[in-house]
Amino acid sequence: MTSDEKTVSRSDAWSPEDDVKLANLVLQHIRSGSTQLRAFDEAATLLGRTSAACGYRWNGVVRKHYRDEIEKAKEERKTSKVHSSIQEVETSDSNPHQKSVSQELSMTDILHFLQTYEQKFQHLQQHASQLENLNKDLANRIGQLEVQVIHPQSSSFTEISSEQLDDDSKTLFAILQRAKKILQDSH
Structure with missing residues (x-):
């Protein structure tokens, strides 16, 4: 070259x-x-x-x-x-007579946002905890019902009809589905 x-x-x-x-x-x-x-x-x-x-x-x-x-x-x-x-957050918490959203951010605005966020987060955690407890209770109830169905003579409960068991199962399933959806929405 x-x-x-x-x-x-x-x-x-x-x-x-x-x-x-x-x-x-x-x-x-x-x-x-x-x-x-x-x-x-x-x-x-x-x-x-x-x-x-x-x-x-x-x-x-x-x-x-x-x-x-x-x-x-x-x-x-x-x-x-x-x-x-x-x-x-400001828009959802404010009314039309309050200050304009386009103003500079102040420390107060930031703190308000963080506090609101923290409150929402704590609320969702409490709700999730309640749903988990409900889930445990329902799982225990299912266990009891299964014992009744499998060993009806050893059960201290009164006999449950298949329709009642079916209704309880459907109700439990619906509650679990709703709990799952709420947990997914909160994350």
């Missing part, structure tokens, strides 16, 4: 401007909570390249130069999420 061949650049080579545009788009998507894949798609359209080429360039070259900016963008996204969560 001669020295002339070394200085010839490819027509499809990435320019520093392309790298900056790619980085700005990816950082914007990180800040907004969007995916890097969407950023690569948008960059592909803007830069006239494929999405895969943009992803390859970002991961192979550009990302290394923007580590601090990436961390800052992630922090901005987290701050934005906390801010929007606090706004939701």
